[in-house]
Amino acid sequence: MIISRFLRRGISTSTSPTRRRSWWDHVTPALKDPINAVTDAFLADPCPYKINLGVGAYRDDEGKPVVLQCVREAEGKTGATNFLESTSTAISSKLVEESAKLIYGEDSDVIKERRFAGIPALSGTGACRIFAEFQKQFYPGSTIYFPDPTWSNHRNIWGDAHVPDRTFHYYHPDSKGLNFVALMDDVKNAPDGSFFLLQPCAHNPTGVDPTDEQWLEISSLFKVKNHFPFFDVAYQGFASGDVERDAQAIRIFLEDGHSIGCAQSFAKNMGLYGHRVGCLSILCNDKIQAVAIKSQLKQISNTMYGSPPIHGISLVSKILSNPDIKALWLKEVKVMATRIQRMRATLREALERLGSPLNWQHITNQVGMFCFSGLTRAEVDQLAKEFHIYMTHDGRISMAGVTTKNVDYVARAIHEVTASDRDIKILHNIGAYKVNTDICSTSLGTKKTRARGMNLAL
């Protein structure tokens, strides 16, 4: 027995690493996440004046990441007590309560009657994922409707939860605004009781938001169709600079009596990206149902990662529950949103000053961190190669990466790469090539995203 044991051991270690068979031979390299790939390419670029307009993380006017003062103050007030398991539950509950007040309104009936089930979540991604798993568990045959386009990770999130997805019309490449008529058509034609993912403000990636009137109509149609609205709230405060204003879409739906679901992220509006703090809430009929649903949500998260990380939770609950710190936070959100609005205006002016014949109104029409520039894949690649300016392939620019110092350079670069097909693009802008987008428009249910912006198949 002992001899054979040594022999076996000898055999197993005799082969060299490269010739040894691996359990993982059939594992192929995963595709890189498209947004992270931009950051990777940016980091690998040795050019000293390179610019990262990829990931949606706020930068100040020096191009530096910001730790908000309200976060520092909250951190000063919390201590090693965070680590005690006993206080974790209390802090988590506080976070959920404050998050709910922030999005639904402090005076909302939902809050007063405690008609919501909520758990802290791993930022927006985690909140969406827990909801997707919950949706799968209790509505196993259901699908989710995404706006076309939407954040690239949405599809992966619901996909990994095994919920199939469809799209509804959203972005109009001609106007670079909302395709409201087609949107309402798709909402109407979807089977009753469908699940929809909506972005209440600062749509990612387009920056195109419905107006209040349009939200009212959408909400009304949702009631007729009995659809379930799930809101992904990643930018409350970042769209207008005012957290109450940015919650209008949700307040509209609430007034209409919808029982919505909501994923909130504090990554951007509190600059807590790395702490992974957010909240998932689902509105219920009453307190009793809220308790039942919360228990189910907790169970899903328990088997995924146990409890959520306390540090970020304690910061957010402190910031939201301390009136002075909260007031400071609201000021800082306004500063961030205002800087982005200023950069939008500056970039647009710069392009117009350069004499670009193209219409750049969408830069200031669109809202929030992102601008859907309309740049083609080829132009995006050219910007990276020749000008060392990085953005995602769909032409999405993170305005947070634009500064007073680099805005002229960015404008010049964009002008350069778009000037080459100038004649074609002038024609496009006056509608001569509208037919292309009609042919490309997808019917409800297909996942294909249309050619957008100025990419013409000529």
Next chain:
Amino acid sequence: MASSVFSLASATPSASLSSHDIEKGKLNLRNTSLCFKKEKNNPFMKTKSFGRISMVVASNVSRFEGITMAPPDPILGVSEAFKADNHELKLNLGVGAYRTEELQPYVLDVVKKADKLLLEKGENREYLPIEGLAAFNKVTADLLFGADNPVIKQQRVATVQGLSGTGSLRLAAALIERYFPRGEVLISSPTWGNHKNIFNDAKVPWSEYRYYDPKTVGLDFEGMIADIKAAPEGSFILLHGCAHNPTGIDPTPEQWEIIADVIQEKNHIPFFDIAYQGFASGSLDADAASVRMFVARGMEVIAAQSYSKNLGLYAERIGAINVVCSSPDAAARVKSQLKRIARPMYSNPPVHGARIVANIVGDAALFKEWNAEMEMMAGRIKNVRHKLFDSLSSKDKSGKDWSFVLKQIGMFSFTGLNKAQCDNMTNKWHVYMTKDGRISLAGLSLAKCEYLAGAIIDSYHNVS
């Protein structure tokens, strides 16, 4: 058409509405009045107002109507029951969280220091890469395998930061589900309660191998080996690296060698859950011996780590999943797929706990301090085991062999008490423990050993 939405609900829409009408009659009226309010402000709505009012009432019922309460967590339930008990001699031996001799929660000094340093440094809060903090990933792999381990030097380990042990196990489970669709995981009987849930939710089939022998209150080694041998070739064998939870029973070094033999023979993959490195013996290196032995044999190994207990970072959720592969290329591919799994789960892991661990393990002085605190914590538990054993042996005149208390290792001890006896422990003696007979020694003080011994002896002999 609306009724299909409620197919999973326990009540029909109209029925639940009538109950609403009765219980909260104002609900309908309030929503109707809101509709009217909206009409005033919104010119677009006039034409649709009639349809809207009628549909508001019908759609007000939650579509999650029929959802029932999830079963309560058995371990946390113990703590709640303990809190509700007012008896002065009550003792909480439920959840495995370290307590001092005064039975207070304990924040390690080294963690307080590291936390303070972080506060002073004022580092940014940017997103970590999907795989986590590079500095953390380096130190965690070094800690588990040994910094000089050839597998690390040869870059054959795919390490991804995870949300403590649970999150790391889930990443591995998802990897198994994706790449080994017929692969089965074998877990010990018994094992930590959440293991089954993790594999269930990840849709990975599992079965059990014999582990605990109630007759000896020790390891059923024959049964364990037989069951591992009987499993289909290429199964994943979940092993506790040290300080088995819930039994406290670990294989001896000789037994580990035989387990490795069988696993190699059957071409299984060893899958370690290391939640107590340092807590078992007090030595971080000694507690990693089992994993290192498997790796030294050239086997491909999966290992999930947690810093919840050994650094007391329960609430920060810091851990890692490591996959030791036979080539750096395989490791790179596996790492990319672990990232692919993590991105739609939470995008990237939390930064705070990772920085704390990286700072402590990466700094020679802090690391030394940690080792000392680790020894102190593990030492306290060993002392408590000794005291308990002494108390049991001196109090119990029946000649029963209580030495399993000394042989078992780590935070937990399987007492061998059955459910009725456990109930007696709680109802008569106000000792709170899980119904499988597990006590958490981390919640026991030297001062209470006598009392506990009395409770155990009474329950063992007088209750069946």
